[in-house]
Amino acid sequence: MADNILEISNLTKTYPGVVALDNISLSVRRGEVHAVIGENGAGKSTLIKSITGAIVPDQGVISFDGKEYSHLNPKLSAEIGIGVIYQEFNLVPALSVAENVFLGNYTGNGVTVDFKDMNDKAREAMRRIGIELNPQRPVSELTVGHQQIVEITRSLVKDVKLLIMDEPTAPLTNNEVEELYKIINALKEQGITIIFISHRLEEIFDLADRVSVMRDGRYVTTLEIPNSSTQELIQHMVGRELNKTFPERKKPLGEEILRVEDLTGNGVKDISFSLRRGEILGFSGLLGCGRTETMQVLYGAAKKKSGHVYLHGEEVKIKSTHDALERGIGLIPEDRKRNGVFLDMTIKWNTSIGCLRKKLVKWGVIVNEKQETVLALEYITKLRTKTPGMEQLVANLSGGNQQKVVVAKVMATDAEIMIFDEPTRGIDVGAKQEMYSLIREMVDTGKAVIMISSEMEEVMGLSDRIVVLCEGRQMGTLEREEFNQEKILTLASGIAM
Numbered sequence: 001m002a003d004n005i006l007e008i009s010n011l012t013k014t015y016p017g018v019v020a021l022d023n024i025s026l027s028v029r030r031g032e033v034h035a036v037i038g039e040n041g042a043g044k045s046t047l048i049k050s051i052t053g054a055i056v057p058d059q060g061v062i063s064f065d066g067k068e069y070s071h072l073n074p075k076l077s078a079e080i081g082i083g084v085i086y087q088e089f090n091l092v093p094a095l096s097v098a099e100n101v102f103l104g105n106y107t108g109n110g111v112t113v114d115f116k117d118m119n120d121k122a123r124e125a126m127r128r129i130g131i132e133l134n135p136q137r138p139v140s141e142l143t144v145g146h147q148q149i150v151e152i153t154r155s156l157v158k159d160v161k162l163l164i165m166d167e168p169t170a171p172l173t174n175n176e177v178e179e180l181y182k183i184i185n186a187l188k189e190q191g192i193t194i195i196f197i198s199h200r201l202e203e204i205f206d207l208a209d210r211v212s213v214m215r216d217g218r219y220v221t222t223l224e225i226p227n228s229s230t231q232e233l234i235q236h237m238v239g240r241e242l243n244k245t246f247p248e249r250k251k252p253l254g255e256e257i258l259r260v261e262d263l264t265g266n267g268v269k270d271i272s273f274s275l276r277r278g279e280i281l282g283f284s285g286l287l288g289c290g291r292t293e294t295m296q297v298l299y300g301a302a303k304k305k306s307g308h309v310y311l312h313g314e315e316v317k318i319k320s321t322h323d324a325l326e327r328g329i330g331l332i333p334e335d336r337k338r339n340g341v342f343l344d345m346t347i348k349w350n351t352s353i354g355c356l357r358k359k360l361v362k363w364g365v366i367v368n369e370k371q372e373t374v375l376a377l378e379y380i381t382k383l384r385t386k387t388p389g390m391e392q393l394v395a396n397l398s399g400g401n402q403q404k405v406v407v408a409k410v411m412a413t414d415a416e417i418m419i420f421d422e423p424t425r426g427i428d429v430g431a432k433q434e435m436y437s438l439i440r441e442m443v444d445t446g447k448a449v450i451m452i453s454s455e456m457e458e459v460m461g462l463s464d465r466i467v468v469l470c471e472g473r474q475m476g477t478l479e480r481e482e483f484n485q486e487k488i489l490t491l492a493s494g495i496a497m
Contacts, residue, residue: 004063005030005162005193006051011060013046015396017388020046021057022217028162033184033194035204035225038214039237039430041386041398044197047214048164051195052084053077065161083155084164087171089147093140098122100139101154125156129186145176152183163187164195169203170425173287181207199427201230213237238430245433246461247440253278253464256313257448258417263307266293268472271307275417275450278443282463283452285492290472291452292334295419299331300324325354330415332406334422334452336399340406343395347387348376350394351408358413379408383438400431407438418442419450424458436462456485470494 006028013021021043028034038044049055051062053072062069064080072082091100098118099106107121108114122135131149139147148168155163165184169177184194184207196208204211205225213220213236220236254277263271268290275281283291296302298309300318309316311327318324324331333339341350352360352372359375360368376390383404387397394405403423410418420439424432439462443449453459459466466478468491475491478484 003030004028005065006195007063008047008051009061009063011047011050011057011062013050013055013057017392018396019217021050021060024060024214024217024219026212026219026222028193028195029210031188031191031193032209033188033196033207035196035198035208035211036214037198037201037204037211037233037237038220039398039400041216041401042214042237043217044214045166046217048084048166048195048197051077051164052082078158081159081161082164083158083160083162085148085151085155085166085168087167089151091139091147091150094138096136096138097133097142097150097153098135100150101125101135101157103154105158121157122153125153128156128190129153129183131183143176144171145173145179148172148176148180149183152187160192162193162195164197166197167199168196169198169200199429201233201429204233205230215239234429245436245457247437249278249440249464250444251278254446257311259310259313260298261308261310263294263297263304263309265297265305265307266302268294268297268469271467271469271474273467273474273477275448277416277446277448279464280439280443280449280451280462282459282466283450283469284456284459284466284488285469285475287454288471289469289492291469292421293472294469295331295421295450295452298324299329299419301331325413325415328414328416329419330410330413330417331419332403332410332421332423334425336402336406341394341402341409343402344393346391346393347380347385347397347405347408348372348390350405351376351379351390351412354409355412355414375412376408379412382411383408384434398431400427400434403427403431403435411442416446417448417450419452421452422454423451424453424455432458456488460485460488468492 004027009025011021011024024047036044050057053074053076056071062072092103101122102118106113107117119135126133129152133146133149139150168180172180187194198204208225210222210224212222213233215237256274256276258275261272271294273281285291293302297304300320300323309318316327318327337343352375356367360372362368380387380390385401385404387401394402423435439449451462460483464480466483466488468475468488470492471494475496478487
């Protein structure tokens, strides 16, 4: 284990206004699972891209398997035995499992492709990690977990020595996570080194041998997992101690501002609940229970078949997302990259796009750019968004800061009801606490929040009440004094109490 397969020395990478990597040095031992953690913006992604050759560092040395490189490129990185699985898979859905495994490297005689050979080799590689998948099956028919296995198999047939996994459990169900754990252990037994990046600290303690911490583009420390604790890792990540994870409510609840009766449509039926000013109403349930679908109907993003929605005691018809925004209802979606922001546009543009007509357009056609600048600066300051400036493209921000831009876009519309769908998915522990504080600040100023969360601790820690769904139906509503993990899971499993 003392033999290092990877050594990084004084690696530096800068972008306009940002030092992404600041003189980073760390080593990875041969055959270990080495976790790399840090808040969003700590430099983890830039480090991965430097190792895999996706970017060229400004300075520094990368030593792999005894050879030194000033920089790598993707082809060389793959040839020397470095593989990577990004959060967004690089697969061709219409092709088969085997075709994806050997994509760009088909076997044959140079004129024809030997599909039988590819199928056999793909099947054999999967058996090495205890998986049986039909190599002829189209990738489009696979679950997310099995698509990830195709990515892993692609690395195996290339004789990978170091496999980098970037947030590999983020898109997986609980059962798929368990399967991935077994695969990682099987890879380790075969001598393959793994760099494991995750925001979920429990996974670090389940899988890793050592963990390296990064903060603000700098290397902080490397710890042996048996000799470290969750609190110690958090302190190294954020540079401070986080005591109270969930801020307490400071003001009493106000009057009812929203009432939903027998809402039906988009796969859900007869959903009823109320929401008071200053309240955080949690929605809980197992994957596919209908939480997001309910909010899509309420927000006008999906068609309502029946039911009634009342705002301030008056029934309203919400037939589109525009109607919802006009009525003061805003939605921060689960998939911020696809549905929440325009990645190729600036922070300023994203912040103002939802309220142009309402606040910033004069005479119906001219945007008041001065007011737009003031608005963007207001929310960058209010949400403590880390950015060189308002003209920064959202695609260049960390996940946590992209989430803040989504929130700013909705807040700028002056919505009084904010719907958060998985508000902390894919963001680190420090950014999570900032989001919790932001949500609490919102309701303390008189807004109301509906929050969907798959994290039990989160939904119980923040909510004033919790609505539990199962297969599109409402199983119950729990008051805060009734909160209990066993109760929630019982209801979520379809068992009435």
